[in-house]
Amino acid sequence: MPKRDTRLRFEQWTRNPDCEANTLSAILGIAMAEVARAEGITATIGQSPFALQRGIQFERYLLAREGIVLRDELARAGIISDASSPLIDLRLRRIGGGCGNLDEARERTLSFLRNCATSDSMVPSTYVLAGATISIPGRAMLPEAIVVLDVLVVTRHERHFQLTVGEIKTYPDRGGYTDRRQLASSRAQAGLYVYGLNEVIRAEAWSDQIRVSRIGFLILTRPGTNRPSVRAAEDLHFQALRSARSLEQLRQIADQLHDSEVSTKPVDAVLAASTAYQEACVTFCDRAQRCRDEALRTGNPAALGDDVAALTRGLSLSRIRELVQGAPPRDDNERRVRELAREAVQNE
Amino acid sequence: MNERETIRTLLAFSAGKPIPKGTRLLLPRRAPSDTLIIAFVRMGGESRPWGVALGKPDQEPTLLVVPEPRDAEMVAQMLEVMVSSVLSHLGHPEYPGANLYPNIPLPWQPYRPPSVWLPNATHIEMLHFLAFRYTFAKRGEPGRIKALNALGRACDWLFQESTRPGQLSCIDASAALRDAFSFPVEPARLAHTGYLVAWLTGKGNFKQRLRQASKAESLPISTSIDPALERSRLTTLLKRYKRAQRSADAQECSVVESRIRAALEPELARRFNITATAYTLMTNDPRPVVAGVCELQDRTRESHAEYLKVEEHLLKNGTAWIASPETDRNSIRAAAKYVTLQADTDLARNARVHDDASFRDDTIYAGDGICGDIVDVSKIPEGHLTRPLWTVEERVRHPLRIREGDDVVLAGLPGRQGEVISIADDGVTRRVQVMITDGLREAHGPLGWQPFDKRWVGRSVTFLSSRETGFSYLRRKMLFAREGPGIWLTHQQKRRESEVGEDDDHDG
Numbered sequence: 124m125p126k127r128d129t130r131l132r133f134e135q136w137t138r139n140p141d142c143e144a145n146t147l148s149a150i151l152g153i154a155m156a157e158v159a160r161a162e163g164i165t166a167t168i169g170q171s172p173f174a175l176q177r178g179i180q181f182e183r184y185l186l187a188r189e190g191i192v193l194r195d196e197l198a199r200a201g202i203i204s205d206a207s208s209p210l211i212d213l214r215l216r217r218i219g220g221g222c223g224n225l226d227e228a229r230e231r232t233l234s235f236l237r238n239c240a241t242s243d244s245m246v247p248s249t250y251v252l253a254g255a256t257i258s259i260p261g262r263a264m265l266p267e268a269i270v271v272l273d274v275l276v277v278t279r280h281e282r283h284f285q286l287t288v289g290e291i292k293t294y295p296d297r298g299g300y301t302d303r304r305q306l307a308s309s310r311a312q313a314g315l316y317v318y319g320l321n322e323v324i325r326a327e328a329w330s331d332q333i334r335v336s337r338i339g340f341l342i343l344t345r346p347g348t349n350r351p352s353v354r355a356a357e358d359l360h361f362q363a364l365r366s367a368r369s370l371e372q373l374r375q376i377a378d379q380l381h382d383s384e385v386s387t388k389p390v391d392a393v394l395a396a397s398t399a400y401q402e403a404c405v406t407f408c409d410r411a412q413r414c415r416d417e418a419l420r421t422g423n424p425a426a427l428g429d430d431v432a433a434l435t436r437g438l439s440l441s442r443i444r445e446l447v448q449g450a451p452p453r454d455d456n457e458r459r460v461r462e463l464a465r466e467a468v469q470n471e
Numbered sequence: 472m473n474e475r476e477t478i479r480t481l482l483a484f485s486a487g488k489p490i491p492k493g494t495r496l497l498l499p500r501r502a503p504s505d506t507l508i509i510a511f512v513r514m515g516g517e518s519r520p521w522g523v524a525l526g527k528p529d530q531e532p533t534l535l536v537v538p539e540p541r542d543a544e545m546v547a548q549m550l551e552v553m554v555s556s557v558l559s560h561l562g563h564p565e566y567p568g569a570n571l572y573p574n575i576p577l578p579w580q581p582y583r584p585p586s587v588w589l590p591n592a593t594h595i596e597m598l599h600f601l602a603f604r605y606t607f608a609k610r611g612e613p614g615r616i617k618a619l620n621a622l623g624r625a626c627d628w629l630f631q632e633s634t635r636p637g638q639l640s641c642i643d644a645s646a647a648l649r650d651a652f653s654f655p656v657e658p659a660r661l662a663h664t665g666y667l668v669a670w671l672t673g674k675g676n677f678k679q680r681l682r683q684a685s686k687a688e689s690l691p692i693s694t695s696i697d698p699a700l701e702r703s704r705l706t707t708l709l710k711r712y713k714r715a716q717r718s719a720d721a722q723e724c725s726v727v728e729s730r731i732r733a734a735l736e737p738e739l740a741r742r743f744n745i746t747a748t749a750y751t752l753m754t755n756d757p758r759p760v761v762a763g764v765c766e767l768q769d770r771t772r773e774s775h776a777e778y779l780k781v782e783e784h785l786l787k788n789g790t791a792w793i794a795s796p797e798t799d800r801n802s803i804r805a806a807a808k809y810v811t812l813q814a815d816t817d818l819a820r821n822a823r824v825h826d827d828a829s830f831r832d833d834t835i836y837a838g839d840g841i842c843g844d845i846v847d848v849s850k851i852p853e854g855h856l857t858r859p860l861w862t863v864e865e866r867v868r869h870p871l872r873i874r875e876g877d878d879v880v881l882a883g884l885p886g887r888q889g890e891v892i893s894i895a896d897d898g899v900t901r902r903v904q905v906m907i908t909d910g911l912r913e914a915h916g917p918l919g920w921q922p923f924d925k926r927w928v929g930r931s932v933t934f935l936s937s938r939e940t941g942f943s944y945l946r947r948k949m950l951f952a953r954e955g956p957g958i959w960l961t962h963q964q965k966r967r968e969s970e971v972g973e974d975d976d977h978d979g
Contacts, residue, residue, distance in 0.1 A: 167689065167697075167699070169698045169699070169702075170515070170698060171514075171515020171516060171695065171696070171698045171701050172515070172698065172701055172702050172706050173514045173515040173516050173517070173701055173705075173706075174515030174516030175515075175516075176516070177515070177516030177517065178516065293516050295518045295600060295603070297596075297599055297600075297603065297796075297797065298797040298798055300599060300634075302596075344518075345603070346518045346599070346600045346603035346604060347518050347519050347543075347600055347601075347603055347604030347605075348604070402657040402658065402659045403659070405657065405659045405660060406659065412685065415657075419681075426657075427480055427481070427484055427655060427656065427657060428477075428480065428656070428657035428658050428659070429657075430476075430477040430480075430658070431477055431480055431481060434474060434477045434478070435481075440484070443481055443484070443485075444484065444485045447481055447482060447485040448485060460478075460481075463474060463475075463478045464478055464481060464482060466475075466478075466832070466836075466868075467475055467478045467479055467482060467832075468482065469832070
């Protein structure tokens with residue numbers, strides 16, 4: 124069954140948008156692990172059950188007792204002015220929230236935003252929403268692009284409401300030493316939420332009443348403890364632009380899909396699609412090994428990394444080997460590669 | 472990855488196996504008795520260790536495991552066991568190690584810098600986690616907390632060392648192998664030490680070695696355990712352990728604990744053994760160590776002495792300024808650290824560039840060097856002196872970062888320095904005039920002729936941009952000066968003489 128929260132699918136796709144199989148997998152919501160299993164490959168990329176459990180526990184700790192810990196930390200980081208701002212919990216009931224399913228969460232989120240846009244009756248000036256759920260308009264993913272926001276801070280300004288996006292992660296905040304890839308991935312997620320919110324507001328024509336801040340925040344853990352560490356003032360503008368560009372690309376591809384592909388045997392559709400191996404595949408795709416073997420078999424230099432593919436500009440691995448071993452070059456590109464190789468061997 | 476790195480990947484592919492990178496090694500060879508290997512495993516999502524392996528590379532490791540890594544007390548008890556091994560290796564005054572030179576009085580004994588090897592970057596990260604967790608920890612049995620505080624500071628020093636260019640104390644095994652060899656694989660796979668070791672120890676052609684390496688790659692080497700193992704065995708065992716703990720069933724606790732130990736010990740041992748193999752590969756490499764390693768050792772000694780000074784101060788007075796694992800806390804200190812890092816970067820580069828021809832070529836390729844033939848040796852007046860002026864011609868192959876007025880140094884003879892007077896470039900040939908300013912006397916070796924000597928004409932020479940570390944050290948000194956323009960602003964922040972720090976002993 125396809126996953127409904129599309130954030131992971133989207134991130135998977137952005138790691139290698141050139142791979143048709145990856146694109147289809149993201150659009151149709153079919154996990155690559157499932158495709159790999161259908162192909163007879165043992166899936167090895169997966170999340171630790173303890174890490175998942177820890178994530179749930181950390182979120183539960185933050186949001187327990189009407190989110191007192193979360194609100195205190197947000198106030199300390201200057202994201203909300205008053206720690207007594209109310210928390211509206213829109214998470215699913217199975218993880219401790221108040222909504223039965225994603226549809227209900229989405230409906231309640233929309234209704235909350237509608238209230239912001241249309242009525243003046245909302246008394247407190249700041250709200251903290253946990254698990255706000257939106258559908259990104261358009262047809263970028265099938266059947267629909269649903270994203271669940273970990274934290275959304277809604278602040279009343281003089282003439283409009285401002286939405287500030289927050290993302291909860293359990294990895295440790297080590298100041299300037301915090302894992303850059305993990306930070307980049309979290310910012311990318313938050314950027315998608317900024318873009319999604321902007322799209323919803325535009326579709327509902329609430330642009331005058333509600334604005335989405337380009338600045339968001341991340342909630343990480345302090346190393347070795349369960350205490351949160353808030354990284355405020357995260358600029359998400361360019362991540363939101365990246366999401367917009369990528370989702371537009373996905374939308375165009377999704378529009379070209381035939382309905383038959385969508386409805387019948389989606390795993391087979393992904394299996395039948397062509398692949399384009401890249402170095403990044405190693406980090407997320409269970410079929411990476413198979414694709415790398417295929418690249419080596421066909422002499423695709425991407426098998427030795429993206430830099431090699433970029434440097435050799437379309438030369439096959441066998442031709443590269445010939446040039447390195449002294450074969451005469453046929454054109455300028457081959458001459459360049461041979462010259463570089465000759466320079467490199469001089470003092471090795 | 473620069474183009475030369477990429478082309479080395481192609482050369483390795485053509486050879487069908489990893490190829491040595493450069494003609495010299497940067498890491499000095501250390502005896503197994505002078506080396507400590509530490510490897511960790513941790514539970515997914517946690518930043519405390521679940522188990523630790525530590526020991527000398529030629530001995531069986533000590534394996535420490537706790538049944539429940541989320542229990543802070545259990546982890547603290549486990550780590551207390553490793554305190555003496557780690558601190559005595561670092562020469563901590565309270566944990567003196569074995570005296571290897573009993574006949575030599577202590578002050579005259581040869582300096583043995585610490586050498587701690589870890590499997591890869593995730594294990595070095597764990598040192599930082601431990602520093603965060605224990606440097607300022609306060610709760611718990613006082614004796615244990617004191618030992619763990621010392622462990623936290625030691626881990627922080629090791630972690631900070633690992634980020635310093637040219638350091639020799641905290642070695643990431645995968646980085647050491649990457650630095651010494653080029654592998655015919657994608658850079659994304661190069662963090663897996665087991666994969667690299669399998670490439671280096673494997674036999675056969677490219678395909679056979681690739682198969683062996685891929686097999687090694689399927690076994691994790693980072694601090695995280697394979698999620699499949701966590702799912703299949705450890706989840707159930709931990710549930711059982713929790714149940715037994717709740718019902719105070721000591722026998723069941725002990726049974727489950729031994730099963731958890733049985734699941735984790737092979738994981739720890741594998742990480743330890745791979746690191747030991749990486750250490751052996753580096754130690755047995757026939758390439759000589761760069762001549763400039765002495766300067767790197769001196770710098771390591773200086774940094775090590777700073778760490779020991781704090782520890783001695785703490786022992787004597789019970790208080791000292793302790794660096795926070797998270798922040799410099801003071802802008803001047805941060806600035807000083809920055810310029811010191813710049814100096815260390817230059818020192819590491821200088822230690823290598825005169826001795827390692829391949830590294831020198833990388834430097835020239837990056838635009839920081841001129842390599843050509845001397846076409847003229849003449850004289851140029853400078854004040855009341857006359858200086859030698861060399862005209863060097865080189866074929867233009869890549870852009871040049873060196874500009875007129877820049878200081879340069881003769882590769883292979885660091886004492887001979889000069890200033891670039893003019894650069895003329897017609898797209899094919901580059902003509903550079905260098906006035907020799909230092910090293911005018913005759914020196915030993917093939918580059919030793921006096922610079923006025925006409926025999927230089929026709930000789931091939933390499934000039935590299937001069938990166939003197941002295942200026943950075945001078946800047947560091949200037950930062951702490953209490954007189955001069957602008958100090959009313961830069962010295963506004965009060966400097967604390969001791970650091971108390973925040974205790975993070977709350978688990979929520």
